[in-house]
Amino acid sequence: MTAIQVSGLVKRYGAFEAVKGVSFEVAEGEIFALLGRNGAGKTTTVEVLAGFQRPDEGTVRVLGLDPAGQRGEARRRTGVMLQEAGFFPDLTVARTVDTWRDFTAAARPRDEALRLAGLAHKAGTKVRQLSGGEKRRLDLALATLGRPEVLFLDEPTTGMDPEARRDTWELVRGLAADGATVLLTTHYLEEAQRLASSLAILDGGAIVAAGGMAETLAAQSGRVAFRMPPGVAPDELPLPVTLEGELAVCRAEDPDLAAQTLLSWAAGRGLRLTGLDVRAATLEDLFLDRSTS
Ligand SMILES: Nc1ncnc2c1ncn2[C@@H]1O[C@H](COP(=O)(O)OP(=O)(O)OP(=O)(O)O)[C@@H](O)[C@H]1O
Numbered sequence: 367m368t369a370i371q372v373s374g375l376v377k378r379y380g381a382f383e384a385v386k387g388v389s390f391e392v393a394e395g396e397i398f399a400l401l402g403r404n405g406a407g408k409t410t411t412v413e414v415l416a417g418f419q420r421p422d423e424g425t426v427r428v429l430g431l432d433p434a435g436q437r438g439e440a441r442r443r444t445g446v447m448l449q450e451a452g453f454f455p456d457l458t459v460a461r462t463v464d465t466w467r468d469f470t471a472a473a474r475p476r477d478e479a480l481r482l483a484g485l486a487h488k489a490g491t492k493v494r495q496l497s498g499g500e501k502r503r504l505d506l507a508l509a510t511l512g513r514p515e516v517l518f519l520d521e522p523t524t525g526m527d528p529e530a531r532r533d534t535w536e537l538v539r540g541l542a543a544d545g546a547t548v549l550l551t552t553h554y555l556e557e558a559q560r561l562a563s564s565l566a567i568l569d570g571g572a573i574v575a576a577g578g579m580a581e582t583l584a585a586q587s588g589r590v591a592f593r594m595p596p597g598v599a600p601d602e603l604p605l606p607v608t609l610e611g612e613l614a615v616c617r618a619e620d621p622d623l624a625a626q627t628l629l630s631w632a633a634g635r636g637l638r639l640t641g642l643d644v645r646a647a648t649l650e651d652l653f654l655d656r657s658t659s
Pocket residue numbers: 379382384402403404405406407408409410411
């Protein structure tokens with residue numbers, strides 16, 4: 367079943383087209399990453415999906431609902447964590463959760479919400495005294511309070527330390543394992559690669575790459591790097607390389623095979639390839655290749 371459907375979405379701010387005909391689908395229970403540089407159109411897309419803005423052209427459906435037109439039902443069944451949260455700074459964390467619980471149908475108990483977000487020890491702390499990362503955790507606690515079927519997370523781990531980030535990944539994985547669909551935007555490519563099973567890269571308001579994470583990465587070339595053996599010219603090597611300082615870098619669809627070719631070539635000449643580094647493609651390679659600068 368498709369949980370999120372975006373078809374030909376266009377969103378303008380005055381004459382400026384921030385989202386230019388974007389289409390993608392997210393299956394139920396999937397974690398989907400929307401990536402792109404600053405200003406690519408990620409937040410705008412999330413705001414339309416969350417019903418805060420209407421599309422100028424195209425359609426979006428969340429759980430089969432029009433998020434702006436059927437806002438009440440869509441709100442009940444979705445959770446949203448945007449980049450800027452509107453908290454009351456003088457309320458404690460516990461009071462903040464209680465206040466939100468009053469407006470949330472079938473809300474989790476307060477203690478469960480705080481424990482899930484790793485904030486149990488901060489229940490009595492005023493919101494203004496939380497760190498940036500702790501505020502993101504509180505945001506997450508509120509976004510997941512109503513056990514949403516679809517969760518929109520706009521840069522959920524910005525400002526979190528590595529441990530909090532890992533905890534958040536665990537929480538998101540757990541929610542997806544329980545059946546929630548998650549759409550997240552992030553600048554941390556490692557986060558997307560670890561969490562998401564599919565992705566779209568936006569650039570200048572348009573999608574430049576999309577698909578399943580594993581297939582998309584498999585279609586990208588990997589990299590073999592090594593120190594150039596002294597006295598060897600690049601055109602003597604059995605595979606084409608580019609030089610990066612003293613390193614020779616070979617791009618290859620199958621980097622393991624390329625490394626074996628290079629090693630047996632070196633062995634045949636009594637040479638050693640030092641500093642050998644063999645890497646499969648990462649999301650960072652894909653991202654840097656696809657997003658123009
Ligand atoms: N309210 C607005 N009025 C005018 N322009 C806007 C408005 N909101 C966003 N924009 C512009 O639309 C484009 C897309 O913005 P958006 O916030 O969707 O990007 P983003 O990919 O989320 O960026 P970031 O990674 O920095 O959060 C940007 O060029 C931005 O300046």
